[in-house]
Amino acid sequence: MTSKAYLTGFMMSLSLTVTAFILVYGATSVGGSPLSQGWLIAVIASLAVCQLVVQGMYFLHLSSKGKPGRSLQIMLFVLVMAAIVVGGSIWVMHNLNYRMMPGEQKVTETIQDKENIHHH
């Protein structure tokens, strides 16, 4: 590890952070954005993942080569578990909210409407 590697990682992280900030600040405070909200969220998520990879490589020195590979293996396993916890919670609770809307009659009507189900 050299200070050059740290500075490379820092500059990359800095530009990723500034890009994400400018995109959102431009869309909310300055005026419109050429991207739709859905795309903007996808871009911000991608920039965040890029920054996690950059900092993992240059700051935490994660690598698949040699003995440090062990720390990467442990981290990948934990990331899979974290993804299951986060993704699973949001998925299950979203479905719960969807099916627990107030008023039984209204729920049935709304779900039928959303799912395009028609009864005679």
Next chain:
Amino acid sequence: MSRQKYESPTTNAVGLGFWVYLMTDLMLFATLFATYGVLRGNTAGGPAGHDIFSLKLVFAETIILLVSSLTAGLALLSAHAGRKTRMLQLLVITGVLGALFLGLEINEFRVLLADGHSWQNSAFLSSYFTLVGTHGLHIFAGLIWLVATVWYALKRPLSPRFMQRLTMFSLFWHFLDLVWVCIFSIVYLMGVLA
């Protein structure tokens, strides 16, 4: 500076154990992120993220923490090169930046509370304060660790034992910056958009 062979933190049992601790901490944050992800829409008629977040302030916090992550890494490199004075300078800069970050965060919380947006007002605010507050608590613990490290290094030479401690501290500090990148992107940037 000469190219130092990088010692992986997981080449011995203590380093591996510390890495596993960091990963359990990652799971703690994952559960808090899951809670926030589920509850962020439950504002109980109160404010949502885009009503209360100050993006400029949070951007400043993000840059401050990123620079402190760099100085923590450079301090470790200086120690490997045997440059103790430079290492101490860099550690002090890291600590000052960390304290500045924490001060800005506490002030952010103080303003929210003064405006009547307490954690008791909605599930969104509860999950927000818990997630961001837990990160802030980790930064506070890191600052105490940092003061202890500087205090220790002032009195003693750079021993292998000290190097191990410093390596673990820098891992901890980089890890907290990684978690902050997620908080900045998911809670603040996406919160302002929604």
